[in-house]
Amino acid sequence: MILLEPQHIDALRANAQASLVAQEEGGTAPDPLPVVKFFNPVGAATWLATELGEDGDTLFGLADLGFGCPEMGYFSLNEIRTIHLPFGLKIERDIGFDGRVPLSAWADAARITGSVIHAQQLIAQLLTPPDIIPIAHRANGNDPTEPPGSQGIPPGTDI
Numbered sequence: 001m002i003l004l005e006p007q008h009i010d011a012l013r014a015n016a017q018a019s020l021v022a023q024e025e026g027g028t029a030p031d032p033l034p035v036v037k038f039f040n041p042v043g044a045a046t047w048l049a050t051e052l053g054e055d056g057d058t059l060f061g062l063a064d065l066g067f068g069c070p071e072m073g074y075f076s077l078n079e080i081r082t083i084h085l086p087f088g089l090k091i092e093r094d095i096g097f098d099g100r101v102p103l104s105a106w107a108d109a110a111r112i113t114g115s116v117i118h119a120q121q122l123i124a125q126l127l128t129p130p131d132i133i134p135i136a137h138r139a140n141g142n143d144p145t146e147p148p149g150s151q152g153i154p155p156g157t158d159i
Helices: 006-024 077-081 103-113 116-127 135-139
Strands: 036-039 046-052 058-064 071-076
Touching (some): 006 046, 006 058, 046 103, 058 116, 071 077, 103 116
């Protein structure tokens, strides 16, 4: 699998350039949406990238190696590319990934939940309008928009 397509490289470089301009001008650093998500298909390691350095290798983003302490920082695309996993697998890019919220929100959610994987579930729940969360999901106590002890019934439903 190609880890970075041209549109990813362009977006990552644009974010890196915006960050550099903000530093040079003494402004507030931008807080972009993650552009790509890389993951270990047989483990918990996950990386969210927002910037790509001029060297074409250094990425900035949120790294979670699966030990319960995700961190923001720099990581190497080449190192990710050369990881060899069991069954001949390699690190993959999540082709359906949608950053949806800025990297700082991902980092906060990952620190609260202990992983990027669980942060993604939390963010999806928080961004899903309450009227489309399945009733069965709500009834299992998984709806963060309802008070504890509620029945998971959509508003306006006749009982």
